[in-house]
Amino acid sequence: MLSKFANNKFFIKVLILTFIQIVFFNISSLAELEKFRKVEKQRNFKKPIEWEMLETERKNDENIFDEIIWNSLSENEEIYVDELKHYSSPKHFNNEKLLHFTSLNRSIVIDENIGPDISFLVPIGFKTTSNKKFDFSVRGWNRRPDNSSLFRWNGGDAVANIYYQLLNNEKSSFDLNFGFRSLYSGDLPGGSSAIGEGVSSGFRWAYNLDRNIGIAFGAEQLIQFDNKTDTGRDIYLTTSKVWLDKGVRNQFPLIVTSFGIGSGYLALWDETKFACSDLFGGAAVDIAKYHKLCWGPFGTLSAIINNNLSTFVEYNNYSFMIGTSLSYRDSYRLTLGLTIAESYDDYKLKNLDEVRMFGRFSIAI
Secondary structure, three states: OHHHHHHOHHHHHHHHHHHHHHHHHHHHHHHHHHHHHHHHHHHHHOOOOOOOOOOOOOOOOOOHHHHOOOOOOOOOOEEEEOOEEEEEOOOOEEEEEEOOEEEEOOEEEEOOEEEEEOOOOOOOOOOEOOOOOEEEEEEEEOOOOOOOOOOOOOOOOOEEEEEEEEEEOOOEEEEEEEEEOOOOOOOOOOOOOOOOOOOEEEEEEEEEEEOOEEEEEEEEEEEEOOOOOOOOOEEEEEEEEEOOOOOEOOOOOEEEEEEEEEEHHHOOOOOOOEEEEOHHHOOOOOOOOOOOEEEEEEEEEEEEEEOOEEEEEEEOOOEEEEEEEEEEOOOEEEEEEEEEEEHHHOOOOOOOOOOEEEEEEEEEO
């Protein structure tokens, strides 16, 4: 049954289009809400202030506060003040601050605490966190020839990325990113290329529309300093949202979606790519063969189990992936998973002898 669904291009297209419609619906709804708030604020501002003289009587009684009548709130009664939510009972007050979300590389940041990754290739839409300047990561996946072990690494090499936070304010951020394709040279598998090949750079601008939704526009491997880059000229426009309203601490799991359009490795399936051109010198997805720069949709669905653990399903227009990620000591993140279907095979579901591993290790400074 799964293989029939995976082979059905029509249903895959409908699924992708539905994801995109959900994203734009949420953004437009948020914009209408913000517009309504501004109108109400202006309307209230224009109301004239009416002053009234009150007669007061000063009492010299030392026990003046004895006249105040105190009443206890019921255990289920709630008071909302600005963004603070107070749960009141006769015995105590328990204040819970609403969560705010930012990002770092592919990691979710929860109130400035760096959490796990919520995607592998798909960029996420939240602004970059303000408490870290650099993020270093190494990622890759095995090519796995026929009849080989899942853990065999054949002919591949890892990709290194460096992210630097250049500008950051309350709602937006602007970052620079640098990368190179080859990390190893030698006799072992993947060592045929020289260290440091495929040097490239790009940028990322992101803006938080609210505490739990943001958009980002950027590019990775945009400017290439040699002709050895095959990791894709990935230009993108993406949005991310955490689906919650209560959103207080210790309220897990949290569901996060990220959707958008991109080029390079984010637009490899022939059935969904569009607007192909020779812009910027092509897609840079293959050293041996030229590919036009095309655009395509992508998306992820992630579940944040707690502050340190997540799992996700990703469609990046190159493959379908399932993965899990672990965050450690607010700086280190390890992400591992399986590639279960790929675009070159029209997303036919792989069997256990065909699935490929992927992984990334990141360090924030």
